[in-house]
Amino acid sequence: MAHHDWLGLKKELPPRRRLLLTVLSFVIPIAIWSVVSYVPWIWHPLIHITNPGEVDYFSEGLDIPKADFTKELGKAKAAGQQLPEGYAVNPVYLPAPHKVAAAFYTAFKTPPRLPNEPWLHESLGHSIRTIVLGFLISSLIGVPLGILCGTYRFFARLQEPFIEFFRYLPAPAFGALCVAVLGIEDAPKVAIIVIGTFFQQVLIIANSVRKTDPALIEAAQTLGASRWKLVSRVIIPASITDIYTDMRILLGWAWTYLIVAEVIGTMSGITLFINQQARYRNFDNVYAAIAMIGIIGVSTDMFLSWLGGNLFPWKRNTRSSVKKLSLFNQGPRKRLSGGLQSGTTPGN
Template structure:
């Protein structure tokens, strides 16, 4: 008897763990394969890199010339009886190959800045993380309590949300010039941009999430004698926490998207500065490396937060957290009533 083969495509059905893992890996391998193919195979490669100059006066070794020009120049050289150039097909300089970027991922960190006083790459990264962190923290300190209050009390909802709803349609970058005028050219206006970009969305998102709390839980607590303070801190907030945590992860992603705008406000700093600088030097592999670092930080943070969340809110799936499993080892497993 052969085991019935599992189908790959089934409407609304999940796949086995093994396949899920395989597909997750594939989702990163596929783009990498496409990138490699374009980089290493003569599919596109619209330019020629000059390897031997021959007798040409116009080009030097290492120059990149588009193929048509290269051909015309060589025809001319041949016709004149000169030695033609030798070249190899390459992609434009702004399209580095995977191995170049991989190397840059390491070398960017250990290469000394070109000008004295400029930050190292890791300093730029740290600077970016700091700006996002403070923008997001300050926004959350105000936005989360305000959002919860809006979700709980109609009074705050009707007083605050209409204006917030209006304000969030102002794109955060338009406040760049104002922020610099008010807060100076250092990090303050950058943090302000992240704040503006996050805060108004945050209030609305958290308010809506708070409103999804099952009101029956609040009523149950009321019939157990709980008064408003306890209802808020012992019922509404614990009930909303898992979803709120999820919201915060998404909002943190949004905060990241404002980073690049924020960093070019006033003096250019952080990863954006590094990217612009490297683009100026035409070190595009470093540009890609920096972009990838942004992605790694974002994905990494989210994965860590996700893991912490599963641990914190293990009760959602009726599981005990790792910590409480340590605390009570020998407890009965549930059975039917």
């Protein structure tokens, strides 16, 4: 029965099932994490000492491997000393879900240890600024160049072979060079994001532009469109939705270059925050900060998807880079029925 088929090949699921599965895709990993965190016999390899007893190297608050604790407990029992006490815990680098959840709030409230270190919101702001700046600079040159290469074979032949070669060079490889040329502040970080984005951008956008249906171009030609008008009124509007989707995907890639970019020169932004917090062993803050990157990324993409639906009303189904999350923009599409308006009595 098709109705009960959850695993139909290439069949879209009903909306409620889609929503359920979307929720489950987050619930399942969190559930596994919760089980590992809250059920003592699953893992919990350490003992958190609450009372050191008379064991000389134990102290209150220390985490000790279970085997060592059992050995010392046995020794203390045999010697008739005061017994050490403690309870099983996970290592500090795996905080429980509720601690990380709390860190989403407390991380913003945790003051930096040193007066010149940034707060979390400042770190995030710094990272977003770096991304946006790098992405803008890349797009300012990359989008027009991509359109040019997609439209004219001349520019494609002139540019693309070199760009094809250059895009295989890993952006971080240019880190030392960028610092040497641009200093240690934000400039080299922005440069890494530009290098990481630009070359892919030109090729991907050129490809999208090249996919323009040639029949549309021919139709425009028979309607009297000149050379330049063909580009501005046909080729660009025909590929604008694909270019928009490309930009959304590229923005996601820019985030992956961010962490690499931020360790170049003086460490900055969210990377600095994560590193500092890890050093202070505030792993709940580390997890929260990493999750925040994901949340910013996904919510930006969802916003852009929604915006795309409004910018391009003729194409409400823009391809989504996070299809499962884009539950909106899928309203029922009305198909107007055909039929002649005036009479069909034969004439002539």
